[in-house]
Amino acid sequence: MTKHNILFIGLDTHKEFVEVAYIEEHRGSNPVHHGRVSSAKQAIIKLARQFQSKYPYATLHFVYEAGPCGYWIYRLLTSLGHCCYVVAPSLIPKKPGERVKTDKRDALKLAKLLKSEDLTPIYVPEPEDEAVRDLSRAREVAMKDLKDAKYQLKALLLRNNINYAGTANWSLKHLRWLTELVLPHPAQQIVLQECLQAINERIARLQRLDNELTHHVYQWRYYPVVKAIQAMRGVRLLVAAGVVAELGDLTRFDHPRKLMSYLGLVPSEHSSGGKRHIGAITKCGNGRVRRLLIEGAHTYRYAANISTELQKRQEGLPKHIIAIAWKAQVRLCRRYQKLINKGKHYNLVITAIAREMIAYIWAIAKEVVLSQVDPKLRLARIPA
Structure with missing residues (x-):
């Protein structure tokens, strides 16, 4: 039997069944339709064992689209020691001429795209x-x-x-x-x-x-981050919990601009040749976090100050986190007045404030994580 390093397996998941296709790693291989299996856990385990017995020298890489079925397949396959990826349906490449869509074709397409590295996996929460x-x-x-x-x-x-x-x-x-x-x-x-x-x-x-x-x-493991980002103006407990619950580990973004782009708060662009056109925000990613940030951004239309409620939320927090929150408040309040005085539309100004809010939230979360790992490694990374 030929030894294969990686076997790419595409899963088109549904409530009652899963359509399966696979493709071998070597050059020139074509995707093969394996068939349809039940969506029960035992059927998925049996499927993985069948591929293991058929390709004993191969590493199994599974992929399926994120959907209403959740992440239980991902967690099941990773618990068995296999690699599994979950991809967003909106980020799967699609040819303009494709007019036929079936479960079989979707599974074959996923396996082929995973082999060609044209799929971007999403973050799977614990x-x-x-x-x-x-x-x-x-x-x-x-x-x-x-x-x-x-x-x-x-x-x-x-x-x-x-x-x-x-x-x-x-x-x-x-x-x-x-x-x-x-x-x-x-x-x-x-x-x-x-x-x-x-x-x-x-x-x-x-x-x-x-x-x-x-x-x-x-009682949550991210409660230190939830408590710390409440030092920000316009970020109370429900907003902080909602943002962290939707995004999970904020430090997985190595730069706040990537987090802004992930939330769809950056402007769209259509440039060609010597022309550059900047449009509205992309509105990609998590819309709920974007809405929570927009709600919190309205508070920066007032002058910078530390209210009694904000002071209570900051009690017990380290001084460097409070310093980041104060720097954010001073900058965002000044930026709000500057954009309003320029005649910018109110909604545009609030969106710009929300975009910078998430950068400061990222900086505070980074500080919390670094202080938990080693206090000596703490380095305040405050966005300019």
Whole structure:
């Protein structure tokens, strides 16, 4: 039997089955369709053993697309000692003339592209990190559901020309006013009561998720990073936990510009010849982190200062981390005023602030990691 160093195996994963194809390493080899196997764990283990017995001298390299099936295949194959890569579907090269798409072709294509090194693997979080991320996303969904219920109730009142005379919506006074309303028709009164009940239930649900997220974040391995980046203005516990849960280890980026590009906060560019055109931001990568940064960037429209709440968040943090946060606040507040005075659009200014925010967050995370490894190696890397 011919000895092969690497065997590239493409997996097109689905809920019930996995389409499998492979290609050998030697020059001129063509991808081979292996067939369809069940998506059960035992079937995947059996598949890996079959390839091991057929190619005993080869190292197995698996690849599949990221999707709703998650990362359990990656973790299973890596636990067996094999190499496995997960790639983003949007980053898989596609020919303009390809009009036929089948599971078999997708598996063959993945194996061939992995051999030619045309695929870029994505970052796979640890199970604990993914669990905290799921909890953070569940909290965000609960907030969205609460807002939807409030919009539905306000739309009902608007259709009946009922206006609240107070100023603070959804305060205790406003909620008491809602319970005292009597609509013209009994059927509408039922709708009002159901809306109020839905709002109360979703408020309680949001409170439960907030408590659970706070509890689990305190026990998380990335809690030192979460606590440290809260020294930044506009980065509270929920924002910090959301950013770290989505990005994982921020130090895997060796430069903050790569992190900016990963989050899609850099401007797009279309240049040819002597012409250069700079467009809107690319909006690639994780949209949730981008939205959290945009929310935090709005706080820099005010003058730089250390509020009481920010001072409480900075208690117990090292001085060099507080210095990075203060330098970030001074620079970003000044930059906001400078861009606004130039006549730049408000949204553009906020995006520019968010782009620099993630650079300072990266610098703080770098400091935390270096101090955990060896305090003597700590070196403040503050973006210019």
